[in-house]
Amino acid sequence: MRVNKPSAARLIIILLALSFLYLPIGTLIVYSFNESKMVTVWTEFSFKWYQALFNNDAIINAVCISLLIAAMTACTSVVIGTLAAFVLVRVRSFRGETAFVLFMTAPMVLPEVITGLALLLLFVTLGNVIPFFSERGIIAIWIAHVTFCSAYTTVVIRSRFRELDISIEEAAMDLGAGPIKVFFAIILPALMPSEVAALLLSFTMSMDDLVITSFIAGPDSTTLPMLIFSSVRRGLSPEINALATIIVLIVSVFTFFAWLSMTKKQKRVAADRAKAAKARLIEEKELMEPRRV
């Protein structure tokens, strides 16, 4: 896109949009340090709600369950996403490919109530045959999360996979490397940035999912979003403000690193491109020289 000079219109749009996006979050953060139980009346600065938060066993327990499920989900859905991306990019068209692409796209857009209901009914039905499924504990939630996260990891990894140069793989094959060796020595290292992105993405999505989890979860496995939802429904509570502040803090640290790596990568690409252009210039010059003489 053509880069315009700074304009007033653009500045206003950006300021309005950012204040819309950050006003609610900012308010939460400010009031998490408020002494009063009233969420809207400022009295004095205090860490009281953070203390209350760390002494709340239910919240700590829910955080642990959520972290466990998110870690399991992230690892599994990255593996499935890599396999699916490999199939979509490298394997010649196969029977049922259209259906495969549809399965991989649909979970991204389906309303969550539908996916949640569908998976719950699946577990109930399977539970009639295999009693293990009727427990609906952490494993069931993990399966549900992997199902919708895999769709996302596939998209992320696939878009990186497409840019890989197949001739390197072919060279390795010609030099006698087996397919497994090629995958681990060449494909996987090249995919690493997208694997990490997919891992973080599915981790956050699993941490954040409320609707699907509420359908699946049995009474013993309450995840963090479920706990927040039920306490928010009962009324406003300053402990949630403190929790939100911590979440925002962690997310902004990660965002900062994402921004850093994005900027670095762009600089590297730009430098490479400049180098290539320079090389081409020199080459052209050398070609021109004899003619001039």
Next chain:
Amino acid sequence: MSTGFSANMTFIRRAFQQRRKAPLLTRHNNTWRDYALIFVPYVWMLLFFLLPFLIIFKISLSVTEIAIPPYSPLVTFEEGAMQIILHLENYTSIFTDPDGTYIRSYLKSLQVAAFSTLFCLIIGYPLAWALASSRPAVRNVLFMLVIMPSWTSFVVRIYAWMTIMKRDGMINDVLMALGIIDSPIQMLQTDFAVYVGIVYCYLPYMVLPLFSALMKVDYSLIEAAYDLGCRPVKTFFSTLVPQTKSGIIAGSMLVFIPALGEYVIPELLGGKDSILIGRILWQEFFNNRDWPLASAVAITMLLILVIPIMLFYKIERREQEKLNAGK
């Protein structure tokens, strides 16, 4: 929610990376190894994605019973004969309900989803333009700032709006202090709050595809239109909109489809009359424990969504084919 987030990740990549020529793939016949690779993701999706929908469909054809599980079996064996009983009551009761609750909530959901999509488009388009036309270094920062809220917890963001839209919340305080209003306005538990919530949460999903479409626009066409004396509004609709069509459609679908079945936002921000279909499904399932009816509601919702989902899928597919030309 967070749905559609990483559909956006592709859009981000497409926007930021220079298009390279697709590598020429040597055609090879699929070996057993290829099929082994296909097997795992394929079977996972068949088992945990396709099969559940068949089960929903099956259960939507039965009736509730006080039993575990709480619905009647479709196939029964009596005196050695197999009986299949299909109940269509759930579907007919959706359409012939005396109060019209279901029909009304479907219409209401369609209305809320359509208007939210429109608002997201109206707010998102200028924002995407502002992002795309900034200097690259500034663009990166702004870009991260726009998507960062969608990485924080969804419920927490809704909760944040609850605190500032309350009767004694910040918005009312500021408006009263400025003397614009005399008494606090009721904002929570209205449709207004639902719209604000949906637009707030889904805005990034609209902005990202638009942004990536705007990055690819050929600006010489706009200059040409100006040189030929075209007015700004006409230039916008005749050059910019056609060139960003795929972004507009993708963004709209990413907002419209999840918004149609939204449960959390109307539940927390909406009032008694913001009965959207997602809430109906939830209530039938959890409060009334009427699983067959909830399934029928889900199947009907799915039928409404078939067209938008296919539209989104087609765009995704076309993009894939474009990039995959060598395959």
